[in-house]
Amino acid sequence: MKILSIITAAILLASCTTQETYELSKDESSLKWRGSITPDYFHTGSVDITSGNIMIENDVLKEGSFEIDMSTIKVEDENLPDEKKVKLVSHLKDADYFNASGFPKVEVMVSGYADGNLNTTIKILGKELKRDIPVSMDKTENSVSFKGKFDIDFDDLKLPGMQPEEGSEDHVQSVVNYELNLTLKKK
Numbered sequence: 001m002k003i004l005s006i007i008t009a010a011i012l013l014a015s016c017t018t019q020e021t022y023e024l025s026k027d028e029s030s031l032k033w034r035g036s037i038t039p040d041y042f043h044t045g046s047v048d049i050t051s052g053n054i055m056i057e058n059d060v061l062k063e064g065s066f067e068i069d070m071s072t073i074k075v076e077d078e079n080l081p082d083e084k085k086v087k088l089v090s091h092l093k094d095a096d097y098f099n100a101s102g103f104p105k106v107e108v109m110v111s112g113y114a115d116g117n118l119n120t121t122i123k124i125l126g127k128e129l130k131r132d133i134p135v136s137m138d139k140t141e142n143s144v145s146f147k148g149k150f151d152i153d154f155d156d157l158k159l160p161g162m163q164p165e166e167g168s169e170d171h172v173q174s175v176v177n178y179e180l181n182l183t184l185k186k187k
Contacts, residue, residue: 017058022144022184024052024066031068032076034177037170043080043088048072054110054144054184061118061137061144064110066182070100096161099125113137118146125157135180146182151175 029049036042047068054064073092075085093100107123117132135148154162155174164171 019055019057021187022054022056023187024049025143025183025185026050028181028183030179030181032179036173036177043075043077045073045075045077045089047074049182052108052182052184053187056139056144059139061110061113063112066108066110068106068108070098070104070106073098073100091161097159122152124154125159127157129154129156133180135182142186144184146180149177149179151177 026049030046031049032044032046034042034044047070050067050069050072052064052066055062070093073089075088075092077085080088092098095102103125109121109123110118111121112119116136117134120131120133122129122131129152131152133148133150133152135146135150138145138147153175157174159174162172162174
């Protein structure tokens with residue numbers, strides 16, 4: 001009789017587990033960036049998050065993944081002429097920086113959300129960067145959103161364009177500032 005009670009309790013407990021999947025709403029999501037040489041000399045832009053989903057179990061984010069399309073890098077400096085924007089985009093996509101032809105996608109794997117941070121592994125340029133990304137999470141009945149401003153230091157990647165030139169103090173900084181506005185809808 002005791003074994004039957006344990007089995008019944010386990011079945012009831014398993015049936016109480018709620019698991020929900022949410023998919024990226026591309027139209028409601030954005031990833032903006034700001035890269036700088038000095039605090040006063042910088043460029044701004046965006047890059048598209050093209051797909052993604054998360055799985056929430058009993059109101060706890062368990063896992064997820066997102067894909068960023070590096071071919072969609074945009075420069076959005078207000079005072080920069082269009083021809084210079086085109087040149088800068090090309091430069092950011094080349095091998096000195098994010099090598100968009102060799103590595104067109106960046107994968108962001110999410111392993112949880114705790115203490116106001118998304119626990120992520122960023123797969124970029126054939127390498128992995130583990131980063132806790134500070135964002136707020138808001139869950140409603142049919143959607144989940146993440147918003148926040150954060151920095152990612154790409155120093156570990158040793159990008160040629162972010163290395164100081166001998167004799168020069170000015171170079172593109174390895175820390176890139178981001179602003180994330182991410183919305184996912186229940187499947």
